[in-house]
Amino acid sequence: MKQRLQKLIAAAGLASRREAERWIDERRVSVNGQLASLGDTADPQLDRIEVDGRPLEFAEKKLYLLLNKPVGYVTTARDPQGRPTVMDLVKELSGRVFPVGRLDLTTDGLLLMTNDGELANRLAHPRHQVEKTYLVRVRGMLSAQASRSLETGVRLEDGMTAPARVGRVRASGSHTWFEISLREGRNRQVRRMCEAVGCPVSRLRRIRIGFLEIGTLQPGKFRMLTAEEVGKLKKM
Numbered sequence: 001m002k003q004r005l006q007k008l009i010a011a012a013g014l015a016s017r018r019e020a021e022r023w024i025d026e027r028r029v030s031v032n033g034q035l036a037s038l039g040d041t042a043d044p045q046l047d048r049i050e051v052d053g054r055p056l057e058f059a060e061k062k063l064y065l066l067l068n069k070p071v072g073y074v075t076t077a078r079d080p081q082g083r084p085t086v087m088d089l090v091k092e093l094s095g096r097v098f099p100v101g102r103l104d105l106t107t108d109g110l111l112l113m114t115n116d117g118e119l120a121n122r123l124a125h126p127r128h129q130v131e132k133t134y135l136v137r138v139r140g141m142l143s144a145q146a147s148r149s150l151e152t153g154v155r156l157e158d159g160m161t162a163p164a165r166v167g168r169v170r171a172s173g174s175h176t177w178f179e180i181s182l183r184e185g186r187n188r189q190v191r192r193m194c195e196a197v198g199c200p201v202s203r204l205r206r207i208r209i210g211f212l213e214i215g216t217l218q219p220g221k222f223r224m225l226t227a228e229e230v231g232k233l234k235k236m
Contacts, residue, residue, distance in 0.1 A: 002041040005029055005049065010117020012058045014051060015077075015098050017121045028052050062116045063095050064230050067222040068214060069111045075102040086111060089220055100124060104188060109134070109206035110214045113222070119234060129183035130236060133208035134190050138199035142169055142176040146197040150180060154196045158186065161193055175202060210236055 009020035009029070021038060023029055029036040030050045036042075042049050049056040069075065073084050077098060086099055090113065100112040100120045114120055123130055147169065153160045162184050169178040176199070180190060191201045207214045211232060217223060225233070 001045075002043045005031070005036055005040050005042055006038075007117075008042060008044055008049060008056065009051065010121060012056050013062070013096060013098075013115025013117060014056075016100065016117055016124060018124065019098070020117075023051065061095055062114070063093065063097050064112075064114045064116065064119075064225040064233070065090070065093075065097065065222045066212060066214075066217065066225065067099075067111045067113055068217040068219050069103050069108055070219040071106055071108045074105055075099045075111065086113070090222060101185060103206060107204045107206065108219060109204075110209055110212065110217075111206070112209055112212070123233070123236070124185070128236065130210050131181050131183050131208075132185070132206060132210075133179055133181040135177065135179055135203075135205045135207050136190060136194065136201060137172075137175050137177050137203035138194050139175060139202050140199060141171065142166075142178055142199055146199055147178075149197045150193055154193045156186075156189075156192050156196060161186075161189065164193070179207070181208075 005024055006017045006020035009015055009023070010017045015023065024036055024038050027035050028051060031040060031042045031047050044056070067086060067089060069086055073086050073089065075086050077085065077087055079085050090097060095115055097113040097115045100114060100123050103109065103111055112123070122128060147166045150164050150166050153163055162182065164180050164182040167179050169176065182189065190204060194201045212229065
């Protein structure tokens with residue numbers, strides 16, 4: 001049965017649908033020797049589908065893990081600039097996984113990785129509004145007014161942000177630590193929100209995704225999710 005190429009690539013565990021769409025736009029996908037375009041379909045039983053010249057093979061076993069991404073790693077499968085990627089930290093796995101969402105180069109913390117493209121697509125979709133919590137250190141003091149602005153919404157160049165939750169505020173010398181939880185996933189959103197209220201970020205770590213917490217997981221290490229955790233993720 002013919003299906004959209006991005007869906008087939010996600011089902012094979014190579015990438016999320018969104019990333020697969022980028023690959024198609026970048027002319028990295030072909031069907032029966034012809035470069036594919038976004039919107040093309042194929043039958044995996046009848047057609048030869050290739051990504052970067054390699055035949056598409058469907059993953060037999062689904063893998064789900066949490067990685068504590070260190071600062072200095074990019075959240076991509078490969079980097080044109082030659083920087084280390086999160087894939088370097090999971091080389092010991094017998095199967096291939098890819099990151100769900102992104103953390104920028106200078107942000108560390110919790111990153112979900114899987115080869116379950118359907119689940120990754122659902123978790124990343126804005127309508128599901130999976131809450132993510134970050135531990136933030138900003139320069140200066142986080143005033144009550146700035147905290148209220150973060151919680152009610154901040155106007156950025158791409159529009160108003162949705163309400164967030166701010167808690168566990170504490171001063172530390174010339175800096176302030178606090179936690180912020182939000183259900184949006186815009187590019188560099190926490191950093192831009194804090195800059196907008198006059199509090200530049202000097203440290204940022206993601207500590208929670210939904211019910212999943214970083215706990216005592218050390219930087220650069222990962223753990224596999226339990227069957228119960230996977231089940232709860234699929235219900236979110």
